[in-house]
Amino acid sequence: MSEEQIIAKGREVIKIEGNAVLGLEKSIDDSFVKAVKIILSSKGRVVFTGMGKSGLIARKIVATMNSTGTAAIFMHPTDALHGDLGMVRKDDVVIMISKSGNTEELLNLIPMFKRIDVKIIGMLGVRDSKLGRECDVCLNVSVEQEACPHDLVPTASTTASLAMGDALAIALLEMRGFTPEDFALLHPAGSLGKRLSLRIEEIMIKGKDVPVVNEETPLKDTIYEITSKRLGTTCVVDDNGLLTGIITDGDLRRLLEKTLDLKDLKASDVMTVNPKTIKPDLLASFALQEMEKYNITSLIVIDDFGIPVGIVHLHDLVKLGLQRR
Known part of the structure; x- marks a missing residue:
């Protein structure tokens, strides 16, 4: 590839992922409101789960929620089936992230979550899927195409899921009346925390x-x-x-x-x-x-x-x- 082609490819990827995020605006609907209200009304934590790159995105959203006043944890689907399911409590809310909506490891967890009687929110690329039909609320994170030239590697889809997670976290922050002082209490180290708390x-x-x-x-x-x-x-x-x-x-x-x-x-x-x-x-x-x-x-x-x-x-x-x- 020439230098011009390299630049063109980089810009193309940014454009595809940018469009994927912009396309989510229409997905902020009644389902989004329901998801926010479910989390706000729960007395427990938000338990995120997802396989592969969806799991990595889930971990990042967990970090964002914890830093903005919403207690959250990540649970690996495979580990959940071998004992880690014990970290989920009745008062928790589960958020499952899946591009296909048919991730086998997540589907295997559904009966367990139903037995515990926790609310399930899906962040899915296909709402009309097996997972979508089992969730209490389904958030649409579908994208028209991945940035990968073969439309295989999760790129735009993971960016969309991350943006949806940020939207949830900030909506919850606003609803909780989370203040800069609250943020400082959770970030005592680092320049930002010091600016907000050090007298x-x-x-x-x-x-x-x-x-x-x-x-x-x-x-x-x-x-x-x-x-x-x-x-x-x-x-x-x-x-x-x-x-x-x-x-x-x-x-x-x-x-x-x-x-x-x-x-x-x-x-x-x-x-x-x-x-x-x-x-x-x-x-x-x-x-x-x-x-x-x-x-x-x-x-x-x-x-x-x-x-x-x-x-x-x-x-x-x-x-x-x-x-x-």
Whole structure:
């Protein structure tokens, strides 16, 4: 194949699979509503099962549902017939995925599911099939053609099943009122979970590590405070400990461009008043947004009285992976 033919083939596959997904829109009908309601009303889990590539798709949908508030597990059809059927309970809902609707391993499970009296939802490429006639609800995931040139290898059909599974998961998410905070509880690791859950008080520099000087502190001692705390900045407070300003490395450089006579200067002569601040109970991701908005590298954390209790530095937020990717 020439390079042009390779590109053409790749585009053809994307087009076929894209059309397969778009064609599913008409399949979102009363059966879809019934499937969502069955899952919502159940007190158990959603048990997915499927053979071969349908099984692999089922595993992915399980992962999506678990991460969006719907408890789900995967059960291999063959293993189910050799003991794993014990994981299915009366309150569960079973979703069977099959392109043909006649998968023998799944058909063998039907009598067992009927005996347990669980609801069965089929995601089938052929609704009028043996499995389709046994299911309580049947979701149509049929496709006009596979991307495989011989119309054999499951490609468009597995993509369609995956999209239908995502549609179910997101519909359930909406019905449950699943919030970003709920998502964060299920994703404590990773940048997304941290952005949704990590608060400023958990990651801010605090205590003796926070650089603070009084307004009357000589500039020489102020520079030492900035240097020793290694944050490139210091808070400036009045005699009551209330924040009145901030001094940064940049302020000092700009001062030196104007004069080298620093001996009579004090912190209040150099500080920038009304510095940007933040409260400790806000999300750490909000601090990053504020820094990006004002093009600054640190924020002073103050309590309800205006007393500095910490500092959040841009480098620390980046290290935590809070930046959007």
